[in-house]
Amino acid sequence: MALLSSNSKWPTLPDYFHDWALVDVETSGLRPGRDRVLSLGVLTLDAHGRQTGEFSTLLNPGCDPGPVHVHGLTPARLAGAPIFEEVAPQVGALLSSRVLVAHNAQFDYDFLAHEFARVRSWGPVSRRLCTLALSRLVGPVTPDLKLGTLAAHYGVRQERAHDAQHDVAGPRRSHGCRTAGAKPVRVMPPSVVRTAARHRYPLVSRAAARVPPRPLPVRASPSLASPCR
Template sequence: MTSTESRGRSRAPGTRQGYAVLDVETTGLDPYRDRVIQVAIRQIAADGTAESDWETLVNPGAGVDPGPVEVHGLTSADLAGAPLFRDVAPAIAQRLAGRVFVAHNAPFDWAFVAVESDRAGVRLEVLEWLCTMRFAKALALEVPDKSLATIAAYYAVEQLKAHDAGDDTRVAAEILLRELADADRVGLMLPLVECNTSRDRLKRTLRRWFSRVRRPLH
């Protein structure tokens, strides 16, 4: 993937409709084998105005282990009555459409949402993502690490419930606004990254296929 160059919020390509800040909780770390169990999206206009908040639990499917409950706190019982990803995929696509996809560690969240949407047969109309972690590096923030908690503390954003998609999305959105303001102040090009090209979609399709072929029989 290649970075696109932009300067400030008003000049960033693709930000005409603003940003969609997203966070997911998952059953594991591999988007081709693991599943999304919670997703939250906060829409922000190009001028920084908050537009909407949305979140849902997601049932990963019958018999699927919820993964590290000690991290995200979600048990099979919590997820049993939740919709499947395919049931919420159209709503997710609508909230992302035409916006810059934003997340803290965006490659991780984008991979899960993109692969899950592919499984559901729903195409995401997203062209670029912006990672608040990489943004912090581009701004050369003087912090010991670039974790969400550390960057939140740097910008005095209160984190209420770590590893909850709703709260993590709120925190990431607040961080984004502060990073955008800092970028405007110093004249920094936004570290936007092109995503979801036809080549990217083909790669995801092939990896999904190979993942199914290589999955061990039980």
């Protein structure tokens, strides 16, 4: 989503002085305690809106990937992917000390928190900003607030819906980032960002995630035909 403006400068207000981690996940279902992350994209920005890192990967969930007709992630595509435990340290490093930004951030945060809990770890997220909530405050004239609808409204080309590696670019532009060769964008009003970014969220413990105390299977073991649990 891009908010086009002739002003390409990143704001100098202290409300924006955060490091950011823009996140999108694709999952095997809608229940974080049962379903799994299949694809993950993370893009990091510094306090001046400059991109500092990027990571994306498919993930082998060790179970049926769910609605393939929605996300296109077939068992064959996921069979050779790493399990979350293998990428957890890298993902944790990207999220640590940054504000997590996502469209419907509750969804992405809950799934990531459960994935970290499954590997006996913590999701290092204490603050997040939801671009869906942000859009409700800004109030664009659109029939709905889906990421694809907002992208079209703000003139951002969305080539592949339900693709974590691609969708993470939508919140990047709505959030006010400018990348090489991209059109300049205008950031949201400071009061809106301040309200959203200051909200703190507790970490999810292993007990809260209801993860059974058993070791995860090795990478070659998961069966993509079995149901998630």
